[in-house]
Amino acid sequence: MIWTILLLVQGMLLLFVLVSKRSRSEKEPPLDKGVIPWLGHALEFGRDAAKFLNRMKVKHGDIFTVRVAGRYVTVLLDPSSYDAVIEDSVSLDFTRYAQVLMDRIFSLRIPHHNPAVEKALTKQYVPILITHSFLCGQPKNSCTCTLIRLTATRNQMFFSTCHSTTTYSPSLSLSLRAGYLTLFGGELNNNRTDPTNVYEEYRKFDNLLTKMARTTLKPEEKRTAQSVRGRLWELLAPAGLGEGSGSSPWLRDYRHLLQEEGVDEETQRRALLLQLWATQGNVGPAAFWLLGFLLTNPEAMRAVRREFSSISEQDSAQCPLLDRLQHTPVFDSALEETLRLSAAPFITREVVQEKTLQMANGHKYQLRRGDRVCLFPFISPQMDPEIHQEPQRFKYERFLNQDGSVKNDFFKGGRRLKYYTMPWGAGTNGCVGKRFAISSIRQFVYLVLSHLELELCDSEAQMPEVNTSRFGFGMLQPEGDLAIRYKPRHSH
């Protein structure tokens, strides 16, 4: 027994020495292992990835490799070189790291799953989801009815008579419950699952998400995560099971696909939670940031209101913004600007075969098999002062030309950029739900602005700080909130 233990310890020590012995070859990017063995920079990375990566950028430039919890991650921060990563699905793999996260966060493994078929399914349904989307999800009901119905459910005072409230939770709650109704269940009584229950459990789950992804949950949090996940699996279990479930045809086909792949019931439920997160996780926070930026920038608010009211005057439809031909350039620019400031995903790929990465400036770097590559567009292009003047400021017209047309010429180092903001990723694995997400956010803001008079409780209030532990996980979340007063615009 003692010999086995000694051998194991010896083996681990050897492995440790081998792993930490890695040194840079001259063809590779600068290597920064950090001072802590094995962990490397993991703690700083997890606390505030934007701050850490900015520090590394100052130290090493636009490309470098860091050690993070035993893994080596090459970070690329030059948007002119992003295509070398995004367009290469031979040497760089999207699925492997996605599967690691699926397992850690959703406890989900689907052995014979075909992600390409799943993606094609979502792509095919996006136009249909848009017309059945969000607060207009029920063609038989008007937007107003759906809004009132949703907000009348318990614990929701957001749209009652004159009141004051914070902004984040109501935005998230309304957005998630409407999205849930649209995709998972057509009516409040979807198999007895009240969307409010789904929302409440989802918030608890989402609060632990980054720790689940990093496997840093404390024992108590682990127990909470397991039980919240279990409750969500139960709540979502009936969704997509035949027409009677009231779910969208997309979800029914998705469930059917899983069944055809031989995925058991239990795993199907876990996959449904993944879909809830993928379709809803970013939309609510995006709606919050946009509403917040409009509230704290009265000129932007006036411009968006003006654009919306000219559309509703021309259009007698119940949900005028559903028409894809409606142009809302001011709103689009305000949303683009919001996402520039608040979308901060890592675009991560696993190196599955050695690759020579050629940068736009001609430099070439070797990437090692087994490492990961990570783009962080939040630092550049999105917050890069060379590309966007005063990058910290919200300027609703940043993506508009003087004549009101869409502005898409942005430069860095004299070179016109293909990627000047990148909230949706890009290339082979770019977001397939982009149009559905934009349509949902637009509908949300339209409905809130057209039904409510709302103002800040403190007219000097600023946007809350961001929760720095969420860098890398899609839309950022606020650390504080914005207090508002509101009353109905018209009596319904």
Ligand code: HEM
């Ligand atoms: C504000 C809302 C959203 C944001 C900011 C967002 C952002 C992103 C980003 C950055 C990626 C690329 C990840 C990568 O390359 O590593 C992505 C992928 C994806 N998104 Fe979204 N997304 C949003 C909403 C949605 C919605 C509503 C859906 C579904 C209806 C969706 C479905 C997907 C899917 C399926 C992929 C993976 C594509 C693939 O497998 O190649 N997203 N999203």
